[in-house]
Amino acid sequence: MKNIKIIVILSFVISLIASCDIGRLDTPPLAVSEGDYFQNEVEFRRAVVSAYAKMTDWYWFKSADFIHHLYYLAGDDITTNRDGTATYELFNGNLNPTEGKSSYFWDMTYEMIQRTNVIIEKAETADLDMFDSPELINYMKGEALFLRSLAYFKLFNMYGRAPLVITRITNREDTNTPASEGVQLLDQVIEDLEEAASLLPASWPSEEAGRAVSNSAKGLLVKALVYRGDYSGSSTDYATAANVYSQISGANLETDYSNNFSAFHENNSESLFEFQAAAPSPEQQNPWLSNDGPWRGVESMHAFWGMYKTFGPQNDMIGGETWKVTRKLFNQFGTDPRLAFFMQPDRSFEKYGKDGLDALLPTFAPSSVNNVRILRLADVKLVAAEAILKSGGNKASAIALINEIRTRARDWGLSSGAGDGIAPADHPTSETDSGVILQWIMDERFVELCGEEGIRWHDLKRWDAHGDISLQNWNGSDEHFSTDLSASFQFEYPKTFCIPFLR
């Protein structure tokens, strides 16, 4: 009897102890962790998709708090008369390190850089023998290098000394990266683009259109080299830029200038790189959500062009804020077809938003799927003309490049009805005065690229740095920034955004 009791008690004790399982502590997480990922091309591709997707944060509606002001208003081509835009047009005191749009751009851009850094690290450490198509991994490394360069090119132009982070930070001692020095960002951009140009394919299959190609890297490299030449005074950069330009092949100016802003001619032969505005399906697009995956199937992949509209729900959503061509540009070149075609009598400018070009989604009116042309051949051609001129190259060939742009504008002006087929006339290739030719390039960029992203302000700043022009003492008057704002602010030379601090 006593033995039975002991057996009962002991078996009870053993079963209780057995019910505790210390091994459960090692249960793996429910999500896939990094160690199990990056095993095949498809997994790499999804990481690359996420790096492209981060661009959505640059261009989305953001509950009417869109940040396009940062890229379009600072120059002397576009203006508004809205309260609050003075911050971005004239860089008044409100542009402090905690200013919302600037901080948002900063945060999102570094998140994109982090995504590209992961891909680059994984591509560099991957055992390529393990992959069926190792060349795809190299393509994707090239895409990541291109996107990172694009991000740093923007950061350099907008903030100057933004910190350079080119590795993944996983150590808490390394989290405070100091500001970069001089043209350090451009040095990195140029190095990365040279590598990207050699890694990237010349083209992708049509269902992959929109991914970076070799020409994308070369086009941006031409610009980065000329910019570095302007900022650092290193004249060899211009010759290198002219040489890189000559390697661009397969891209052509579109016959129809307006194709460059049309949702119905995306990824065309002139386009070197675009943000692919889209929607999971037309009904599943919600411009109040950021691009962070679907929520109940609804998500955000769009671009916003409501400020390039003069009426309609897209424009109503932002209280009728419409952007205009400045009086300065209007007075000088207002009759050029490239302006006249998109302009209302009150100078309101409708480049991407114009009826017939834009494509809005049926629900949630402010969503547009019209791609943002981030880099197009006409821009690169004009920068190349400048590179040839500044490197002491053949002036006639520089002028010929300008005339290619003017010829297209003239012919399209006639066919579209926006021009007379006479203006803009070709410049004489016999001109030898470099100052005159440089002024032609500046004017051509002013008109051809009016209201396009980051062009004019970045041009003015680099020309100022190089001594081509002087921005000292510029104000809102019509000979300077030419603003419709009533306030007479004095912008803070040299007009860069404040580097956001930790908030």
Place this chain on the structure above:
Amino acid sequence: MTIEDDLYGRNEPDNGVRLSNFMPVYDPQSPFFIGENPANYDWQNEARNQNALTQNYSLRISGATEKTNYYLGTGYFNQESVLKGNNLERYNIASNLNTQIGKYIKTGLNLKLTYQISDNNQRLNLTNAMAFMPFQPLFDANDIYGFNRPMDPYFEGNPDWTNTRLYGAGTKSNELAGMALNHNKFEIVRSMGQGFVAVEPLRGLIFKGSLSIDWAWQQRRGFEDVESNFYRVNGQDPSTLGSGASYGTYGLRTNRFINYQADFTVSYDKKFGEHTISAVAGIQEQYWKNFNEDIGTRNTTTKDLNRVGVGNDDWVEGFTGRQQKFWYGYVARAGYNYASRYYIDLSFRRDASNGFPSDKRWGNFYSAAEAWRISSESFMDGVTFIDDLKLRGGWGQAGNDEVVVGQYAYLSNTADVASYSFGSGGGNVLGIYNTGITVPGFPNTDLTWETVTTSYAGFDALLFKNHLSITMEFYNRRTDDILQFVQLPPTVGINDPAFNIGSLQNRGIDLDMSYNGNIGELSYSVGGNISFVKNEVLELYNSQPLFTGYGRVEEGRPIGHLWGYKVGGIYQSQDEIDQRSSVYTDETIADADFVAPGDMYFLDVYGNPTEEELYYSTTKDSLINDFDRTEIGNTIPGYIYGINISLNWKGFDATINFYGEGDVDKYNGTRATMESMSGYGNNFWPTVANRWTESNKSTSMPRAVAQDPARNGRYSDRFVESAAFFRLNNWQVGYSVPRTLLDKTHVFTRLRVYVSGQNNLYIHSWSGLDPINDSYPLPRTFSFGLNVGF
């Protein structure tokens, strides 16, 4: 452009845009002008459910035999919410059974089951209800549902659905219609069971195993009627929802929680002579899991929440999720006392949590406590007023993993949070949809336990023939390796990682006193308690101030302090403005030309960060910007206190409890909105009558001006108030029918009636309704109750 044009939208040619984006309703020149004596509707009143009734019934049966005792109980609780749309019903069943099997084995089982269903339909609280412009109507007798529509989607014959607000930019959705048309329910079933078996083979030696399982099922169901779009300022065109003929959207989310805990302990208690020893050793395992499923549809065929379902069609979406947390621990404790005079208690825990990487997973925690009943010593015999006096002190540590357990913050997880399209062109505007993954984490492999170390010393005393009792304790509680998700510089470009960030200290005194006595047949007890605490952050990683789950933290300041600008004063004249702006530049002001007398100015407290002072400089720089924000309030009460009184006289009994908090501040966000006087479309408090005007210059409230150009409404000490209060927490007065009378009934053993109340007295200087919560103020309740025993 003048401020008037901007406010009234006089330059806007389109009436619809003008109404939606400006406030022409205030413009006497506009056809939309509300008139000099506009209507005045009380939205707050409509949010309330006055005299909400709460009912609580319970039935308990208990009994015991020589070897077994049992308890059975059922309950029903029904609460009408104080604010409309939140009624709640709850049913309970509970049972408890303990029995002895043979000589050595004891076993017990405790089961509880709860079912609760509530309307989860509240859309107005007292704060958002008071923000409605009083002239926006609630009801419309001609409307099919009887509610006023705030928006006309086809304004002035607009052919496409466009949200045109009918009462200006400040028009708000008619939430009353929302509550009437839409339906939400929240249901919970929860069952908790706990069983144990204890075996005592030798007297004092007990092996005990217990298992407890807590299982909960929750479901939220919500139906949103397509018609409700007409009552929302941003309503969507019903023809674009689902099939275009949908009755509304419907979604349900189900959550299941399982908490499993198994304990096995061996304990031994023995007393020989004046020596008493006790010892325990044990193993504990716990895990927690959560499973959730969410499914919804934009296409429904009925409006009845009880019949609506999710169909198998194109408009269905859903997702699932899971979470898991695991713990494991060993515990040991040994105690000894001699003659109930000297006590010593030592304990040890070794705990593991899956919040930490495997090499940092285990934490060892020790503690020791001592006590000395000095009143038992012979040298105290002469001190007659002391009945009992015990001095005690101790030191102990405990671990905390709450912030990170189950988060796997030491691993780098992939996240499915991006989408992008390729392949558009040649007229294809959308391209082909792709999803992306990111690796957004910062895997912190150094993560380990947060440790709380407490030292204390105090005494418990009973004095004057046990009439007066006093307990006093001094303590110092230091928390090291605080676990927090922290913000890194944005250049790192990742999600906020979890770090062990630093240390903080809480020091304080707790004092509790009570006196009980009798006056004739009246017996009474009066007690009071007060606790003082001082909180200070001692050390942070890189000395970097952070915004955390507790609010802002910075070395040398209390945790969760308020951080904002300090008001300097109000400009009384243009001269003052000119004078001050010759020295100071307020960088937060967009256009200084619009600053005028009556606006506030703010103090230059610090300077911009420098290479040495990374977060702000202690040297002033004459610039007013974000780096002039400073500590403007403390959100942890410096002291909390209470008073308790109980009285008994014949069959009557009364208890009264007061509770208070002092030396505490709070930012009055409600007042910041209701006295902002800047935007349009918000209602304001009548206190704004005392704002600065040319004829009312001695006031602390700035002028009223559209768009607030001087940023008077910025987060500043202007809106920081004392949140101290003292309230009558609850009281109860009862009468018990004497036993002698009840015995005659041969049915009842107990019969007591009572009235009670909560929060019927509430003293504070807060300028809102309630310093604890303005939106859902503590209800003031009265209760009537009956206790019957058979």
